[in-house]
Each structure stands twice: as C-alpha cells, then as structure tokens.
Amino acid sequence: MHYPIRTADRALLGPAAPLPTELVGLAPESLADLPVALDPCPQAYQGLGYWPQVRGTTDHDPETQRVSDQAEEVPDGEAHVVIVRPLVVNLTPAEIEAREAARLSAARVAKVAAINGERDRRLSIGAPYAEKRIEVSDKGRADLGGMVSAAILATSGAAPWGEGYARGWIAMDNERVPLSTPMDGIALAASVGNWYGLTMQHARDLKDAALAGDPAVVEELAGWPD
Known part of the structure; x- marks a missing residue:
C-alpha cells in the first residue's frame, strides 16, 4: 500500500x-x-x-x-x-475504575481457586488421628457415620460391638486404628468430623476474606487445622 x-x-x-x-x-x-x-x-x-x-x-x-x-x-x-x-x-477515570475492578475480580477468582486447591489437597491426605490419616472422602465420611450408628447401638445395649469394628478402623496407610470399645469408635469419628469441619470452615473464612478485601493479603497456606 x-x-x-x-x-x-x-x-x-x-x-x-x-x-x-x-x-x-x-x-x-x-x-x-x-x-x-x-x-x-x-x-x-x-x-x-x-x-x-x-x-x-x-x-x-x-x-x-x-x-x-x-x-x-x-x-x-x-x-x-x-x-x-x-x-x-x-x-478516563471510568476506564481506570473498570480496569481495576476487572483486575480485582480476576485476582479474587485466582485466590479462591488456590484456596480450594489447598483445601482439596489437605482433604485428600485425610484427617490426623492416632498418628494415622483417616479418609474423609464422601465414602469415608459415610463409613464413619455407619460406624457411629453401630457404636451408639452398642453403648445402649441394643446391639453388640461387632468384630468388624472392634478389630480397628483401617487408616489410609492400610493399618488399623484400634477400636476396642464403641466409645473408641465414637471418639475417632468425633475427632475426624471436627477436623473435617474445621478444614471446611477455614477454607470458607479464607474465601470470604479474599472476596471482601484485597486477595493478595490472604495466605491460603496458613492457619489450617492439623
């Protein structure tokens, strides 16, 4: 041309x-x-x-x-x-404001993704108990719920504490955590459930902080229960 x-x-x-x-x-x-x-x-x-x-x-x-x-x-x-x-x-001032808003939104999305990633990583290694790790997947938590139901029946005398539980809870390293009594089972489930709940709550707190303020100051690796 x-x-x-x-x-x-x-x-x-x-x-x-x-x-x-x-x-x-x-x-x-x-x-x-x-x-x-x-x-x-x-x-x-x-x-x-x-x-x-x-x-x-x-x-x-x-x-x-x-x-x-x-x-x-x-x-x-x-x-x-x-x-x-x-x-x-x-x-223009409006363009600068819109660009900063877009940057903040993108940073928040990235921070939430990082928080979710760290949460999922921690859940994948399981809850700590008796120097073991207990599975907290959907199936793992459902199994714990079934064990607690059996423990409650056993403590009330409505059913025996079966050998399937008394032999121990199988941890993620495939070794057993002793559950000699129903109360041992309830104690394990309570500890694991509390750890799971604290982990989910901490993830929620971190995401709330990232979405409400500057995501750069939110440390996704800090403060988790263990």
Missing part, C-alpha cells in the same frame, strides 16, 4: 491504496519522486511521489493510557515512507 504525496511539502493527497497500474514495478527510489524518475513525467504525476506505508509502534503507559483505533500518518522525508502509528489516549 502506498500514499500519494506532494513532494514539495510532503502533504498526503489521499489514503493508502494499491499503486496505479502504470507505476507497478518501479523501484522505491523512483516512486519516491516521480518527476525525477520519469522522463518525460506525465502531467498527472508532476510534483508527486508514492511512498509506501510502514507500520510504526507506539510507547504508552498501560496504567494510564491505551492505544486507540485511530492512527497518525507521518511522512518520513529521509526514508521516503509514511509511518502509521496508533494514537495513544489517556484512560
């Missing part, structure tokens, strides 16, 4: 466009000043040149400025080109 330009004062005479057919194939130095290159020079090209379009870059401060859809077209008399640079405009 080339600009028709009046060489005397470097005034652009039109927008960038393909070269006229009769000028295609001329060297750039010939196109720069047609009366000098063409002998004779047609009257239509007297005082004219065709300078190529070159895309320029624009420095700006992204904190306070943005690149607009408009551009400036600046003839370069030494290179015989027209440099097209996007115009930079200052952000």
Whole structure:
C-alpha cells in the first residue's frame, strides 16, 4: 500500500491504496519522486511521489493510557515512507475504575481457586488421628457415620460391638486404628468430623476474606487445622 504525496511539502493527497497500474514495478527510489524518475513525467504525476506505508509502534503507559483505533500518518522525508502509528489516549477515570475492578475480580477468582486447591489437597491426605490419616472422602465420611450408628447401638445395649469394628478402623496407610470399645469408635469419628469441619470452615473464612478485601493479603497456606 502506498500514499500519494506532494513532494514539495510532503502533504498526503489521499489514503493508502494499491499503486496505479502504470507505476507497478518501479523501484522505491523512483516512486519516491516521480518527476525525477520519469522522463518525460506525465502531467498527472508532476510534483508527486508514492511512498509506501510502514507500520510504526507506539510507547504508552498501560496504567494510564491505551492505544486507540485511530492512527497518525507521518511522512518520513529521509526514508521516503509514511509511518502509521496508533494514537495513544489517556484512560478516563471510568476506564481506570473498570480496569481495576476487572483486575480485582480476576485476582479474587485466582485466590479462591488456590484456596480450594489447598483445601482439596489437605482433604485428600485425610484427617490426623492416632498418628494415622483417616479418609474423609464422601465414602469415608459415610463409613464413619455407619460406624457411629453401630457404636451408639452398642453403648445402649441394643446391639453388640461387632468384630468388624472392634478389630480397628483401617487408616489410609492400610493399618488399623484400634477400636476396642464403641466409645473408641465414637471418639475417632468425633475427632475426624471436627477436623473435617474445621478444614471446611477455614477454607470458607479464607474465601470470604479474599472476596471482601484485597486477595493478595490472604495466605491460603496458613492457619489450617492439623
């Protein structure tokens, strides 16, 4: 794409466009000043040149400025080109506020994801009890609930404390935690349930803090029960 330009004062005479057919194939130095290159020079090209379009870059401060859809077209008399640079405009207060709000929202989303990730990691390794780790998945908690029901029946005398529980609770390392009595089972379930609840509550507290204030000051690795 080339600009028709009046060489005397470097005034652009039109927008960038393909070269006229009769000028295609001329060297750039010939196109720069047609009366000098063409002998004779047609009257239509007297005082004219065709300078190529070159895309320029624009420095700006992204904190306070943005690149607009408009551009400036600046003839370069030494290179015989027209440099097209996007115009930079200052952000309005509303734009700055909207951008900061978007940044804050993205930071909060990322922080909540980090908190959820740390919560899930801790849940995956299980609740601590008697130097073991007890599974707290949905199935693990359901199994604990069933054991507590059996323990309550046993303590009331309605049913015996069966060998399936008395032999011990199988921890995540596949070793047993002794449950000699129903109360041992209730104690295990209570401890694990409390740890699970504290873990979920702490995750909720961290997320509430991140969503209500500056997420950068919320430490997702701190304060967990263990």
